[in-house]
Amino acid sequence: MAEEQRDFLEERIEETYDKDIFAKPRKKRFFVGKFFVYGIIALLLWLGVAVINAVKSGITLSESLGQANILTQIKHLVTSEDRKLVGEETDRINILLLGMGGFGHDGPLLTDTVMIASFKPSTKQVGMISVPRDLVIQLPGFGWNKVNHAYAYAESSNPGKGIEYAADVVGQTFDIPVHYTVAMDFAGFEDFIDALGGINVDVENTFDDFRYPIPGKETATTSQRYEHLHFDAGMQKMDGETALKFARSRYASFPEGSDFARSKRQQRILVAVQNKLLDWKTFFSPKKVNNITESLADHLFTDLEIWEMMRLYELGKDIDLSNVNLYVLDNSPEGLLVEDTGEDGAFLLRPKAGNYSQLQLVAQSIFNVDTIELDTELKIEVAEKPGKEQEPEIEMIDYKKEFKIEIQNGTFIGGLAGRTQNRLESLGYQVLTIGNADEQNYLTSVIYDLSPDIEKGDELENLAQELGAEVITNVPAKFTSASAATAATDVLIILGTDQQ
Numbered sequence: 001m002a003e004e005q006r007d008f009l010e011e012r013i014e015e016t017y018d019k020d021i022f023a024k025p026r027k028k029r030f031f032v033g034k035f036f037v038y039g040i041i042a043l044l045l046w047l048g049v050a051v052i053n054a055v056k057s058g059i060t061l062s063e064s065l066g067q068a069n070i071l072t073q074i075k076h077l078v079t080s081e082d083r084k085l086v087g088e089e090t091d092r093i094n095i096l097l098l099g100m101g102g103f104g105h106d107g108p109l110l111t112d113t114v115m116i117a118s119f120k121p122s123t124k125q126v127g128m129i130s131v132p133r134d135l136v137i138q139l140p141g142f143g144w145n146k147v148n149h150a151y152a153y154a155e156s157s158n159p160g161k162g163i164e165y166a167a168d169v170v171g172q173t174f175d176i177p178v179h180y181t182v183a184m185d186f187a188g189f190e191d192f193i194d195a196l197g198g199i200n201v202d203v204e205n206t207f208d209d210f211r212y213p214i215p216g217k218e219t220a221t222t223s224q225r226y227e228h229l230h231f232d233a234g235m236q237k238m239d240g241e242t243a244l245k246f247a248r249s250r251y252a253s254f255p256e257g258s259d260f261a262r263s264k265r266q267q268r269i270l271v272a273v274q275n276k277l278l279d280w281k282t283f284f285s286p287k288k289v290n291n292i293t294e295s296l297a298d299h300l301f302t303d304l305e306i307w308e309m310m311r312l313y314e315l316g317k318d319i320d321l322s323n324v325n326l327y328v329l330d331n332s333p334e335g336l337l338v339e340d341t342g343e344d345g346a347f348l349l350r351p352k353a354g355n356y357s358q359l360q361l362v363a364q365s366i367f368n369v370d371t372i373e374l375d376t377e378l379k380i381e382v383a384e385k386p387g388k389e390q391e392p393e394i395e396m397i398d399y400k401k402e403f404k405i406e407i408q409n410g411t412f413i414g415g416l417a418g419r420t421q422n423r424l425e426s427l428g429y430q431v432l433t434i435g436n437a438d439e440q441n442y443l444t445s446v447i448y449d450l451s452p453d454i455e456k457g458d459e460l461e462n463l464a465q466e467l468g469a470e471v472i473t474n475v476p477a478k479f480t481s482a483s484a485a486t487a488a489t490d491v492l493i494i495l496g497t498d499q500q
Contacts, residue, residue, distance in 0.1 A: 085308055085311050086179040091120055091122050092120055093179055093312075094118050094176055094180075095116075095179065095180045096116055096170055096180070097113065097114070097182050098111045098113065098114060098166060098181065099189070100152075100183065109156060110133075111150070111151050111166070112148065112248070113266075114132075114133060115128055115129065115131065116128065116131065116170065118366050119312075125325070125367050126319055127327070127369070128325070129174075129362065129363055130260075130328040131147060131329055132329055132330065132337070133146060134148075134347055135329065135337065135349045135350075136340075136349065137169060137170075138169070138173070139153060139169055141153075150170070151165070154166065162183070163181040163301060166181065166183075167180075167181045173356055173359070174359060174363035175360040175363065180302065180304050181302060182300075184299055184301070186244055187299055189244055189299075190239075190240030190241050190244050191299065192240065193238070197276075198238060198239045199272040199276050200235055200237055200275070201269060202234070202235055202268055203234060203235075203236050204264070205256055206232050206233045207249075207252045207256040208229065208230050209256075209468065210229075210444065210445075211251040211464065211465070211470070212227045212251070213225065214226065226470075229246075231246060246265055247262075249265070253466075257465055257466065258330070258332075260328040260330065267324065267326060325367060325369060325370075327362055327366060329362075336353070336362070336374065338350055338351075338352045358374055399459045400428045400429050401428075402457075403430070403456055403459075403490035404430050404432040404489060404490050405424065405432060405489070405490070405491045405492075406432050406433050406435075406489040407421055407435075407495065408437040408485075409434075410441070410494045411497050411499075412440050413499070417495060420434075420499065421434050423466075429459075429463070433486055433489075437495075442494055442496035444498050445496040447464060447469050447471045447492070448475045448479050449471065449472070449473055450479065450490055451491075452473065460491070463491070467493070467495075468498055469493070
């Protein structure tokens with residue numbers, strides 16, 4: 001692709017949003033849910049009926065149903081009991097799940113959520129692979145880029161082709177056929193949960209996230225840019241907005257700050273959705289079903305046809321949602337990915353093995369992935385990177401040992417600096433000294449980089465995530481003086497009351 005065309009696509013993806021892209025009628029396009037995986041199976045039965053009637057008649061579901069027997073309508077949708085889903089013959093159906101920001105978010109077509117859900121009809125097993133959005137893959141026609149650009153590039157250059165293109169490139173990368181695709185934006189997810197009347201979610205751990213971004217506030221001051229999220233352990237009633245925040249939180253306190261924990265939270269959302277859908281008060285309420293289907297308009301898309309939805313429901317209605325094999329691709333010491341930086345400074349993830357063979361093995365063995373042996377030691381001799389045939393061996397640097405930290409207590413909370421020192425040292429950081437700040441009126445914690453010339457990798461961002469703090473690169477003059485921090489200090493952390 002010419003550089004001019006890529007620049008045009010980037011600009012369109014990041015700065016514009018054309019609702020006609022989503023609203024334009026296309027063949028085999030019906031509405032389904034975003035965090036699909038297993039909860040969607042119960043929804044398909046009612047959703048298919050709702051959509052096909054709405055498409056044919058242009059009236060609301062409650063009007064189209066009238067006094068007709070819903071089961072009679074369902075029966076007429078399936079013309080042959082012998083029709084099978086693609087993948088059913090080989091006893092594995094693969095579905096690509098995409099979640100995007102949509103209207104009102106930066107990069108509305110970039111897919112924040114990328115998952116591969118696999119279903120084995122004979123055993124009712126479900127496997128799910130969570131693919132990080134920063135994973136670099138080859139995008140035919142667009143070069144090498146992050147996987148979250150696949151749908152956006154194709155949909156922007158050829159409206160209506162995003163789903164098909166994303167399925168093709170993900171399937172090629174993981175060397176498995178992607179039979180169906182489901183895509184949804186955040187607004188649709190919120191509306192869907194609200195139309196259900198909210199859901200009851202079992203929250204495993206109490207946690208806080210002090211850096212949940214507020215849409216449209218990306219350039220605001222710190223106090224206005226982020227929202228403080230707090231969730232208590234136990235069963236919690238959530239509306240759509242709260243459920244989305246629970247599922248998307250990226251900077252939660254330990255142990256909820258990892259991608260794996262985030263994926264597990266999304267799984268709990270799905271279980272809660274499935275439980276609500278199977279509640280007879282929902283299942284046999286035409287008014288509620290009508291609200292659900294109308295709330296999803298212009299937000300949810302799939303290439304599943306109505307009869308395929310019905311078939312999927314029949315095959316999967318007995319799935320045990322508490323027994324789902326979940327695999328998260330990440331850059332942990334035991335993970336299969338490593339961090340890298342693009343030519344433009346962007347954060348990237350690449351296969352640790354130098355190719356996609358291990359990722360493909362995981363995808364192909366998702367139902368028994370615990371039984372396969374994967375070499376997670378870093379032994380990269382040739383790395384697969386955009387525009388380069390060979391790359392030197394990747395050297396893993398422990399950036400935590402490259403800089404020294406000073407912790408200052410900006411509150412009247414006794415012992416806060418000492419507890420934070422123990423916490424950070426247990427994670428491998430070097431804490432030079434602790435003490436009190438010149439003022440004890442800090443509400444939020446901040447991190448000052450006093451030695452920008454020292455390479456720190458992603459550790460400042462990791463510190464920010466661990467503490468729920470903000471990294472300040474434009475350091476005020478007073479913090480560079482010897483009286484404000486020890487001379488050997490590279491990173492100054494001032495703790496606020498958000499740490500109590």
